[in-house]
Amino acid sequence: MHELGIVFHIIKTVERVGEENQLSTVSSVTIQLGEVSGVVHTELADCWKWAVKKTELLKNAELLIETIPAVTFCEGCDTTYETVRHGRICPHCGSGHTYLVQGNEINLKEIAAC
Amino acid sequence: MDKIRIIEVKESIFADNNREADRIRAELKRQKTFLLNLMSSPGSGKTTLLMRTIEALKDELRIGVMEADIDSSVDAEKIAATGVRSIQLHTGGMCHLDAGMTEQGLKELGTEDLDLVVLENVGNLVCPAEFDTGAVKNAMILSVPEGHDKPLKYPLIFTVCDVLIINKIDVLPYFDFDLDKVREYAHMRNPKLKIFPVSAKTGEGMRAWTDWLRQQVGEWNREEI
Numbered sequence: 001m002h003e004l005g006i007v008f009h010i011i012k013t014v015e016r017v018g019e020e021n022q023l024s025t026v027s028s029v030t031i032q033l034g035e036v037s038g039v040v041h042t043e044l045a046d047c048w049k050w051a052v053k054k055t056e057l058l059k060n061a062e063l064l065i066e067t068i069p070a071v072t073f074c075e076g077c078d079t080t081y082e083t084v085r086h087g088r089i090c091p092h093c094g095s096g097h098t099y100l101v102q103g104n105e106i107n108l109k110e111i112a113a114c
Numbered sequence: 115m116d117k118i119r120i121i122e123v124k125e126s127i128f129a130d131n132n133r134e135a136d137r138i139r140a141e142l143k144r145q146k147t148f149l150l151n152l153m154s155s156p157g158s159g160k161t162t163l164l165m166r167t168i169e170a171l172k173d174e175l176r177i178g179v180m181e182a183d184i185d186s187s188v189d190a191e192k193i194a195a196t197g198v199r200s201i202q203l204h205t206g207g208m209c210h211l212d213a214g215m216t217e218q219g220l221k222e223l224g225t226e227d228l229d230l231v232v233l234e235n236v237g238n239l240v241c242p243a244e245f246d247t248g249a250v251k252n253a254m255i256l257s258v259p260e261g262h263d264k265p266l267k268y269p270l271i272f273t274v275c276d277v278l279i280i281n282k283i284d285v286l287p288y289f290d291f292d293l294d295k296v297r298e299y300a301h302m303r304n305p306k307l308k309i310f311p312v313s314a315k316t317g318e319g320m321r322a323w324t325d326w327l328r329q330q331v332g333e334w335n336r337e338e339i
Contacts (some may be wrong), residue, residue, distance in 0.1 A: 002241035005208050009127045016130070021121055031127070038240065038270075096302070104270075108123045 003043040006106060007051045011058060013108055018057050026113040028062040034103040035070035035084055070103025131245055134213035138220070138248025146335040147225045149216075149233060150327070151249035153271060156237030158257040159281045161189045163314035164232060168196045170324040175229040175331060180219045182211050182236050189234065199223065210241035213248050230331050239264070243271035250334050253277040258291045265299035272303040277310065279323060284313040 014029055033039050045063060052058040070083035076095025083103055089096055126132075142149055154160045168177055179200040181190040190202035203219045205211060211219075216233060225231055233249060235242045252275045256264055259282065265272045272278065278300055280293065293311060300307050308326065312319035 002209055002244060005210055005212060005241065005245065006127060009131060009212070013123065013125075013127060013130050017121060017123055023121075027118055038244075106127050108125060108127050110123060111121045112118050113121065114118045 002038075003040060004047045004051070006039060007044065007047040010048075010108060011051060011055060014061075014111055015055070015057055017111060018113065021113075023057065023111075023113040026058045026061040026111055028064055028112040029058070030064040030066060030109040030111075032066045032068050032105055032107040032109050034068045034105040036100070036103045037106050038104075039106060041065055066109065068102055068105050071101045072098050072103075073101045074098045128244065128246070131213050134217065135246035135248040138213055138217055139250065142220075142225070142248070142250065143334070145226055147228050147231060148251075148331040148334045149220075149231045149247075149249045151233045151235055151242075151247045151252045152255070153235045153239070153242045153252065153275070154237060154255035154257075155239055155260060158237070158255045158260065159314050160234055160237065160255055161192055163255060163279065163281055163312070164234060165192065165196055166314045166317065166320055167232075167324055167327065168193070168198055170320065171230070171328060172196070172198060174328070176227060178223050178225065178228045178231045180216075180223055180231065180233045182215075182219075182234060184208070184236060199228070205236060209236055209238050210245050211235055211247055212245040216247040216249075229335055230327075239268040239271050243268075243274050251276045251330060253279060255279045255281050256296070258282040258285050258289050261289075262292045262296040262299070265296065265303055269303045272300050272307065275304070275307060277308045277323075277326070280309065280311040281314055283311045283318060284316050 014026060048063045052061050071080050072083040073080050074090035074095055075097040076090055077093040079092055080101060081091055083100060088098055090098055152160060177198045179193045179198055180203055181193060182203045182205055184205055184207060190200050193200040201223050233247060254271055254275045256278060297309055310319060310323040312323055
């Protein structure tokens with residue numbers, strides 16, 4: 001259930017931005033989730049619905065989720081490949097010396113508000 | 115109705131938490147207090163290991179403990195029996211502590227006169243790894259019955275930790291647990307990870323771990339800002 005903690009952090013950041021920009025109502029919040037960020041979308045949506053109702057600024061705000069594909073780089077052959085499909089072992093050369101380039105992000109992208 | 119506008123934020127949702135954590139570390143540095151964040155699965159022997167660690171260091175260091183649990187004070191009572199100052203933090207259903215909750219706990223505990231504070235995080239290998247608590251060092255315990263494949267299954271926690279304590283090595287003969295494999299898998303995720311195989315029950319290996327901790331506390335509390 002780290003989704004709940006994540007939702008609290010999104011709300012906290014939105015409230016800060018809301019204050020800085022003198023917003024009164026937030027209609028939607030767009031976040032970007034990496035494919036291997038470990039966040040379960042449906043859990044996040046449920047926690048969101050529950051948590052925003054407790055706030056004034058976000059009570060009707062919709063949560064929009066964009067997905068960032070996960071990409072791994074292989075040091076063995078200097079190429080990249082799809083993480084979700086092939087995992088930790090490079091499909092081109094079989095090397096295990098690989099690291100994630102992108103795909104573990106949990107970013108707050110933008111807020112639509114007035 | 116006002117016109118809706120789009121405000122670009124473009125930052126990690128952990129950015130605020132990370133800033134808060136940096137603030138906590140700066141304050142601890144000023145107070146000369148070392149904060150250790152101890153993480154593990156439930157049942158890895160965290161509380162027993164902590165009690166042994168306290169016994170070894172309590173004559174030299176002024177120690178405080180924050181026990182984080184979803185809802186109970188079983189662990190805090192055990193720690194209180196060792197004679198060090200301790201408090202129980204309830205996360206109210208959440209599976210981890212963040213910097214904000216840690217800061218509240220530190221205030222409640224009172225850290226000005228302490229050399230070492232140990233935060234016993236909620237038993238969980240996934241979520242606590244994502245939130246910087248403001249700790250100076252992060253340690254995790256993996257116990258032998260859990261299996262040597264954990265670094266493959268929960269890579270993030272092995273990446274964020276400075277220390278891996280492998281507990282319950284007294285039962286190694288009864289399990290298919292390969293110490294070399296754990297070392298290999300863990301170092302694959304984090305080449306700088308320090309590894310201490312111990313048995314909190316028999317005391318085996320505990321000396322190396324407590325020596326390391328003593329040295330870290332000394333360095334942090336001595337260094338000039």
